[in-house]
Amino acid sequence: MRVSVPTIPQFLLERVPSRPPISTTAAIERVADFIRPGNVTVLTGAGVSVDSGIRAYRGKDGRYMNPNYKPILYHQLVDRTEKGFRFRQRYWLRSFVGYPPVRDSQPNTTHFALAALQYKSVISRLITQNVDGLHHKAISHVWDEPTRQSRILELHGTLHKVSCSSGHVVDRQTFQDWLADANPKWKEFMAESERTGIQPRTNPDGDVVLEGVSYDDFVVPDCPTCFSENKRNCNHKPHLIFFGESIPQDVKGRSFTDVECGDRLLMMGTTLATFSAFRLVKHALEQHKPVMLLNVGPTRADDIPEVEKVEIPTGTILRQVVAAVLGNETHDPAVTEMLRSGVFNPPSNDSNQ
Structure with missing residues (x-):
């Protein structure tokens, strides 16, 4: 695809037509x-x-400001195979880091x-x-x-709600807390970023680019409602439209x-x-x-x-x-x-x- x-x-x-100021x-x-x-x-x-x-996606010249940026695509995020799980690890780690600047914006x-x-x-x-x-x-x-x-x-859509693949909805801050509890190393990284004020570049969808990072050990938590129904389900998606x-x-x-x-x-x-x-x-x-x-x-x-x-x-x-x-x-x-x-x-x- x-x-x-x-x-x-x-x-x-x-x-582009030339217009006088x-x-x-x-x-x-x-x-x-x-x-x-x-x-x-x-x-x-x-x-x-x-x-x-x-930040906007495009600059004053109309061109994409980060042409090397590769967002997660919809079919990658919802893929139920092991490959899809790896894409979700990548997405949710980057979104975990990128969400707070959007959440806190006024x-x-x-x-x-x-x-x-x-x-x-x-x-x-x-x-x-x-x-x-x-x-x-x-x-x-x-x-x-x-x-x-x-x-x-x-x-x-909105970045402020998340659903699992079974349709159980949770507000994004609750999901953010789940991610933090499941990944103490990255929770500490976020605390350090808050102390120093140094944040990776955040896109309008809350995604960031993290250079030289392994996503393999990032834990995407199971949906508690699915777990209470004796199902394991860590397939989550924010309520926004993906590319x-x-x-x-x-x-x-x-x-x-x-x-x-x-x-x-x-x-x-x-x-x-x-x-x-x-x-x-x-x-x-x-x-x-x-x-x-x-x-x-x-x-x-x-x-x-x-x-x-x-x-x-x-x-x-x-x-x-x-x-x-x-x-x-x-x-x-x-x-x-x-x-x-x-x-x-x-x-x-x-x-x-």
Whole structure:
């Protein structure tokens, strides 16, 4: 089976249209004018979480930032043979090390600005390709979980839940504790990393690259529920979509419905390299909806004339966009608090961290 990491086709990278730089003032005005009518569906990608310290997959030139990175593919993770077990050892060791930076990340100013627009119903639905849960964190103080689940669609799943192959679900921190208890050497490694602040480079899915490491002695614990039923089962998977895995039909269908229910589609922080996101652009255009893309660098939609592109970092303008759209409604205490909130902690350019 041949599965490759999704990317922007080379011919698009080679013919990226040249656009004059846009001023901050002009960008604020264009984005505000686009969303002011309301009932907007928003699609976000990894670029939205960069200011929270989570690296994007691709750089400003649109190319994969670590071309030698080899993620675990879906068919490898679920393989029930000894070979599959080795893949799971590799995945869960790297994810054990990489999960805490994602778990501990906090929403940035873009997350909170979007939350303010969601709270005021300017954004009616939000679809995210991110698995970090930061959109939920940003609005959890004003929306309960059922409301969040109905208004935020995690297109590629979440890193914060794990299931065994029999379907027993556990929250990720509990699973993280199981991994720590089963692997005291790596538990100590993590404690040392926390003391020194030196962490391996973490990808948006919580995976890391560990050089010169043997995975052979890493213990992936059995599912306790399966064990209580006299079964041994250490085949676990996080609730995210792996490369080579299909998005569930109910999630795919809901993503199309969310686009259809909105009057316009605003995308931000995404190169649209994955087809699961790009097909939503195509669907919106087929529905004759206005489409805007807010992203720095090349994207898969750059040669589509119907897509209006604004090339500027979201964190630079989105608070001002919210103020321009909501006007006096920014005096709502909840909105005021959101527009004062958000970290700015972009990751280091050091590829070893």
